[in-house]
Amino acid sequence: MTRRSWVEQVMGLPVSVLARGASARSEAADEAVRAVYAELREVDRIFSPYRDDSEISRLAGGVLAWSDATPLVREVAGRCLRAAELTGGLFDATRPDGNWDPSGLVKGWATERAARLLTAVGGLDWCLNAGGDVVLSCPSGEPFVVGIQDPLDPAAVSTSVRCTTGAVATSGTAARGAHLYDPRTGRPTTSEWLSVTVIGPSLETADVLATAAFVAGSLAIVDHTDQYYGLAVAANSTLLRTVGWPG
Template structure:
């Protein structure tokens, strides 16, 4: 039976875990790679967290730092946010109604995907990197991990599961953090009968962006996933009913 090992740290205000499987799971190389993953995510939080007074985002907001003076990685993320806004027709927008800039909706997926490169360098290793429910996996064995989609009505339950041997699953909604998402079309909180939208596809950065934009889109959310090939979605209604796009993997069952 293949070795298994797990690690977990609290980063970005949420649990970040790595589950490794295979002959290399207990190796020093795997442990070192995981520590590098955590360190990289801690650094991303230091730079981009709007809740840290010394982050680049906070310094920019207070006018204590100019765009010409920021670390190049901040300008890279700003450019990625601009591309995400164009991709989603403005439904994903890091520019806030008050004129501020908050790239949080992109940073987590981008940072997790970038940090995951450390794990890709470990041969013969299956791994699942989970950052507060946004998941990135790669299985050299082609034996998939089962990813649970959390029930937005009850965080102790799942509404369904998805099997993935590579790629990502991201979820957007108001269950975990309340009405924190705004609609760029109105400048106010998102109003929707959908409690969450999950997106599965090749890239966690893009899945995260598309999940956010789809949730903001409301009734038209499935059309948002047509912006990029290879992405499928699952919406959860307030009454617990599920609606999936045609290519959503038919794995798992509703929690009821």
């Protein structure tokens, strides 16, 4: 099949699109990809905690009232509450310092939301990868092979999974250090695991479950969620899988 790829730096990380099929080099594919990047840049403008002018920063600083926030901010706040309910509080958008920071949900939500723009291009298999969190669709039925990065070697993969639709999300501390905290203690997460990867229908949900499982040090929360499957990489590089993880 004809293939084409794009990559841009958005939200502080590389975001790539791989397209495959007869329409991969069409103007429609170009327009859809441009729209994907434009939407992700707009999400970053609203939600980035590293920009003083973002709505998240202005809410934290008391400059912006919740009643004046955009509908997207209120939508994400609702999604964060549902994520907390799904995970029994293992996912929490309120930081130990009391500030609201939905970053742990926004990347997966925004990537999945932007991906809908690619589905409008007929005859196109596509894979949207935002810093290792992946959402894809293959109407052709020919799967993409998604590599699960080795947390001890960024140039290597621990394993791979073949997907024709859905999402793959990974959470851990190998790349960014101890940036995750345990909402139960308010302290940085300590784990014998290096990463957790979750696959399933929704990138937003897979990302939340991966974070929650890493914080808990257990794949039970994934195992008990329909249509989602998990894989953990231990410090000794042992791979632990839930029942149903693709062979």
